[in-house]
Amino acid sequence: MERLHLFLKERADNDLLSWTAQFAAAEHFGISFAHVEEATLELGLLPARYQRNRQAISVVQQLRLFSSTVAVIGCGGLGGYAIEELARLGVGTIVAIDPDVFEEHNLNRQILSTPATLGRPKVQAAAARVAEINPAVTLVPIQIAYAPKNGNDILHGAQVVVDALDSIPTRLALAETCAGLDVPLVHGAIGGWYGQVATQFPGDDTIRMLYSRWVEGKGVEQQLGNPAFTPALVASIETAEVCKILLGEGEPLRHRKLSINLLDMEFAEVRFEPLQEAVGM
Amino acid sequence: MQITVKLFATFRAGRFAVEPRTYPPGTPIVEVIRELDIPEAQIGMIMLNNRHAEPEQELHEGDNLSLFPLVGGG
The missing domain is CATH 1.10.10 (Arc Repressor Mutant, subunit A)
Incomplete structure (x- = not known):
């Protein structure tokens, strides 16, 4: 030594x-x-x-980032950009979770997808990309779908979890798993010109509140799809949240949602009271 | 009674972004949603005066109502 x-x-x-x-x-x-x-x-x-x-970011903080583990659930539009940025930021261990392989319709927005990676597992592309851009970072590829029954295992050891999923019910389940593990969850979701980001800390009920009226199916993304810039932007904001949580700096999007409208170019901060207090009105 | 209704994302299309609107006192939120012809299944979150709200809740003079569509892609 x-x-x-x-x-x-x-x-x-x-x-x-x-x-x-x-x-x-x-x-x-x-x-x-x-x-x-x-x-x-x-x-x-x-x-x-x-x-x-x-x-x-100071040298001491850079060491803290290096010593950190962040789990990214979903390696598509949001997850690809989040992984790219976390690796460049210098987060030491990134756990990438996604069961899928790249398909042609991913090419319009998913940064890890190229004609050469079509048919290849997304997590494998993530590992190759991270090894290329920052060899000091360890990417742990897990090619399975997150589910409540495997959540405790695959999220074990993560200081922060990044929601880069494309399914509302899976997000709701992930939020519960993170609550059970006492891990902060940085939520991001996109659809067309629109996106949202919010951070749920242990004890909060943020994700359930964001989707409180959900019964079944997908959101606006089903009709609108997702263009290139929306995941890049939302994933960047998610990564900034992760960085702040790991460093204990700044004001995270706690008890508030950033609602993004790129068509009218409006960023609305929506503050809300914790659910348990609201119910008691 | 006058309230302010704010619509987000796709709910604005063919409607409005923010508008003061008049309803009979005690109108529940769900009536406003129906009047605006917003399918309930598309609603992700309802906020009343910065608090999470349910469709059955009654509105009062000066209330701020915000309606958000479900956004779930990744």
């Missing part, structure tokens, strides 16, 4: 460590990029790839 530390310190430029030096350390000591990244951050050095995170 001391030899590794010395190796890294010798190659640091002030407190920045280049990718070349990280790569050399991994080769020289026969260790993973994740191991090198952890040692680098623990020394108070910043991998140079994160230098534009600075001021927003």
Whole structure:
């Protein structure tokens, strides 16, 4: 360990460590990029790839992100962008959950889909993409559908869960699983020009409230589909929520929903009282 | 009695975004939904004065009613 530390310190430029030096350390000591990244951050050095995170995210916070596990449920429109951004942000472990393979109708918006990945599992494409853009990040691909019966197993160890699902009843179930595990859930949903984001903390009943009138079927997305920009935007806001929760910074979208209308270009913040209080009126 | 109705996303099409509207005192929310010809199955959430509301709840002078469609894609 001391030899590794010395190796890294010798190659640091002030407190920045280049990718070349990280790569050399991994080769020289026969260790993973994740191991090198952890040692680098623990020394108070910043991998140079994160230098534009600075001021927003300190070295200590970067280590916290690296030490974190985030589960992304669904690797389609929202999930693909969320995974891309979490990996670039430097979240150390991303658990990607999706049973599906890419189909042609995904190509209009799902960033992990290309003609070459058609027919390939989405989680496999996610693993390949993350390995390509940030080899220090571990992507755990789980090619199954989230269900209440497997939820505790697949979400075990996650500090935050990202809702990137395309089904309302599955979301409602996921919200319950997260409540049972005491894990915050960052909810995002899209349909056409419209989207919404809200964060449910343990003890909250946010998701149930957002879909309180739901009986069956899908939402506006069934008629409107989903164009390229809506998932990119909503997933970005979800990722910002994840980042803030992991760092304990800022004001999350708790007890409020961001309702996005890109057709009229309106962002409405909808505040609501917790359900239990509202019922007692 | 006058209330303010706010419609979100697709509910605006052919209707309005925000409008003051007049109803007899004690009108339940569900009456407004019917009058606006919004299919109940498309409604995700009803908010009355920033609180989660049920269709049966009665409206009062000055209330703010917001109707959101279901958005569920990913």
